[in-house]
Amino acid sequence: MLAVLNGHTQCVSGLLRAGASVDVQDMWGHTALHRGAAAGEEECVRLLLQRGASVCLRDTQGRSALHLAAACGRASVLRALLRAPSPLQETDNQGFTPLHWACYSGYDSCVEMLLRQDTSRTMKGSSFSPLHCAVINNHERVAQMLLMGFVVNRAPLHAAVFSDHVECVRLLLRFGALVNHTDTQQHRSPLMMAALRGHTNSVEVLLKSVSTDLSLQDVEGNTSLHLACSKGLETCALLILEKISDRNLINCTNRALQTALHLAAQRGLTVVVQELLLKGATVSAVDRNGYCPALACAPSREVANCLALILRSMCTVSGWKGPVCVSSQDLNDSDSETY
Template sequence: MHKEAGDPEVYNKTALHWGAEKGHSGVVIKLLNTGVNVDIRDDRGRTALHQVCFFGHAVVVVMLIGKGSIIDAVDKNGFTPLMSASQGGHDNLVVLLLDAGANIGLKDVKGRAAIHYASTHGRCSVVELLASNNADIKIKDNGGCQPIKFAARSGHDSIVTKLIQMGVDVNCKDNEGCTSLIAASHEGHDKVVKILLDNKAQVGIKDITGYTALCAASMKGHAAIVHLLITHGASVNAIDGVTPLLFASAGGKEELVTLLILYGANIEAVSSGGESSLLVACKAGHVSTANILLEEGANPHTCDCEGNTPIQVAIDKGYTELVSLMSNPPTERLHLMTLHEVASESSSSTKYSPSGESKSPVSTTTSNLECVVCMDDPRTSTVLTLPCRHAVTCQRCMDDMEARGDKRCPLCRTEIKQCIPIFIN
């Protein structure tokens, strides 16, 4: 088999490695019977047992173990066959290796054990199997990361749930103060975030840099997670040198900028360096984001600690469209209401029908705003329409309206420029 010299899949594997990887038991036994060393290593220091455990060929595993292959052989990075089988998700091979005496608690050079690899790669049944064989479910790697953080960061909700049920601390931190909630929020795994929040994950925990889960979600533009965190008590104006609105503005996350303002974010809050949301948006050249901020009344002449203003930054960077925008800011400002103000206004509205006929009044409780379009079994309003700022429609009805080409608010019939998904508690 020809491979390019630089192919990362080669590593100077021997015929035994290739035979084991492909599950060719006849080739493997023939090689071993001719005197090939059962534990011959490739360039990474891996044996054929390492190789076959990842690819899951049980017959070859039994064959290699029977020929005396070292069960806990470690490669140059401390990686073992048990770690390989756990990463590959092969329960049967994990059982074979444990029955043959594999050490379940061995760590590689990064301090990671087999359960870390199973958690990272979403191997829930392997995690359960390892735990039932006394693997430490709270074991930490060199960075202080427990298996739950690996699972949360990778979006494996079933493993996160299982580890919580087994008694893992949902708020455990790594060496940098990062929790599973911060990791999942950063990566955009909303299902994992919800599971963690439902199990009392603390939204206000900060890592060593001062970042919270809300900061992490705002930085990456994960609007659904921002909803979840705020509705579970995250402070939209937490100040520790930076705010979620600053992150969203710097990243040009227009929907998120609008959403944070709706949740009451202070538009003039500044970083430790005196940078406003408008200034960081201008630094990055985000015209639409800057326009939203200006419509909300952001001051284009506010200075940071070095005397820079948003308009000066735009001039220095040659962003002519931004310069023009701030030289002639919007005369009609949007002044978005907070969501509770939206809820209060919308709760006095009446039911809508395509024929214009009024229906029964909408629920007056902000925790149960009924969609004005649903005719039977009304659903909760979860969509805010802009620029009219009415929160009177559920997502399903909004989708139906869009499919029909109806782009007007069902309440006031103003043309919809933007839809924002919301959760009102």
């Protein structure tokens, strides 16, 4: 192992002639072949393979020499290992194949070699596909190589958006990724994810797609506009608002009965509030706490209730008959009414 790791070819050859076992594993499960693959010692790897070193042996993390060669970008070693009889797409303990690791690290020469193998098996493994690995690390060339040969796995668009790799987002959309595909946990589309994380560049690219559905809601009933407003992300909220003309969508509520106006007011997004009002946002919508958007601006429930009482008193004194929402929380029975 030490001789291989340091590339001492003559020493390796002498030890093998003296009967050194090629498949002995250390405490991490690494063999001499693992070491040679990771270090890129092609000649040492060739000598080990000639002596029958097993490409299939895995370390404590379930990785074979193929995994390490692909992960470290050792193209010449990988080529030698691929010539040896082995189950090419053995998965490690995380469900990742050598192709996953090559894509994650962005080694296109290794990716190309692996794609030349049995592609029906090459793309198998974890649900986090090789394409996910490429786009989440912004390896656009590797992603393109994958896309040229395979039908797009829709979920990678989320990975590209999550990391705000705009060129990968464009690439995936060009190859037909579904812009309205939602994840399984939060039921969020790529646009929702971009809005939630404040990735304005990705938001702009996704909004250019005519098929982008702005009415989609996640498990909490939030639209992409709700999510941008809830995080105080003014630019993202304004970009989305530019594309909305439907007043019903402007006044859409989440499970807490909050409109985008409630959330924008809470976060002090003055320009967004102004734009919402111009587009027909209702000021009388009441959330599940009994608060209208004006009361949602209050820093605490106690302040909101005080403000509600003052507003009601002002309206009574002035004789105002228009709608003013006051909180039903912490008021007397005679006061627990929404005006």
